[in-house]
Amino acid sequence: MTRHIIFDCDGVLIDSEILSFAVDERMLPEYSITLGAAELARTFGGVAYREMVAELNARFGTDIDPAAYQQQCEAELARLFATDLRAIAGMAELLGGLTVPFALASGSDLARLDQCLSITGLSEFFEGRIFSAQQVTRGKPAPDVFLLAAKTCGWEPESCLVIEDSPSGVIAAGAAGMRCVGFLGGAHRNAGDEGILRDAGAEYVAGSSADLHRYLRELGLISRNGDGRG
Known part of the structure; x- marks a missing residue:
């Protein structure tokens, strides 16, 4: 029961997810990864940054530092959330x-x-x-x-x-x-x-x-x- x-x-x-994955869509090309917000949401919705970055590194052969990437995204999101969340x-x-x-x-x-x-x-x-x-x-x-x-x-x-x-x-x-x-x-x-x-x-x-x-x-x-x- x-x-x-x-x-x-x-x-x-x-x-928040529509805002969060829009930030990822903008940030990831810096690491030579191009994925749309909709695909990111479908694949990584509910997944912590460390797991998402690990999967992206394995999939694209990149070497993104998960802590640094999270810090970069969170800084942008903090500004975005303050006005749009x-x-x-x-x-x-x-x-x-x-x-x-x-x-x-x-x-x-x-x-x-x-x-x-x-x-x-x-x-x-x-x-x-x-x-x-x-x-x-x-x-x-x-x-x-x-x-x-x-x-x-x-x-x-x-x-x-x-x-x-x-x-x-x-x-x-x-x-x-x-x-x-x-x-x-x-x-x-x-x-x-x-x-x-x-x-x-x-x-x-x-x-x-x-x-x-x-x-x-x-x-x-x-x-x-x-x-x-x-």
Whole structure:
């Protein structure tokens, strides 16, 4: 029985992936790699910088330093997020209506999560329950960050439902022994991506926050009147 929810952040709570991969699209030609934002999102959504850079180096025979590349991208993103970052429409209301405990587990670093949640006004929902791939040995698609979140919160993995927008995140949830719902409400996703999330193991794919709200309500995880725990 599902008694807890673990949210991914980028592309689920905040509409950051469209901005992030646009930065990668601009930065990577400096390393003789030309990939569009859409392809990057499909391949590396939910993946930590170190795993993404390792795969790019193997694929293109490059020698990009992951720490230096991340620092370069994060500096650009910090400026971009300050002016352009938004919460995904309806997510604050959804969080406010949940009747079960929930947490956040992301591939992003803690400093970036703090910045993004503050900018979008979502910090108050996750105080003390924010977990990052920075805190574990392996990022998604390994299950480590989800297992860290569950262990720290005192939850059994089988009692958790993960909300994810990327195949790597869905795979990570499955490897952690958790149910997973796919989410396509971010600007970097479209209806055609439903198949890749289902193929990765998502039990259901929500096309919007309203769709996700309806599904969680059917599972008994959101109050019928939207008042949440109160």
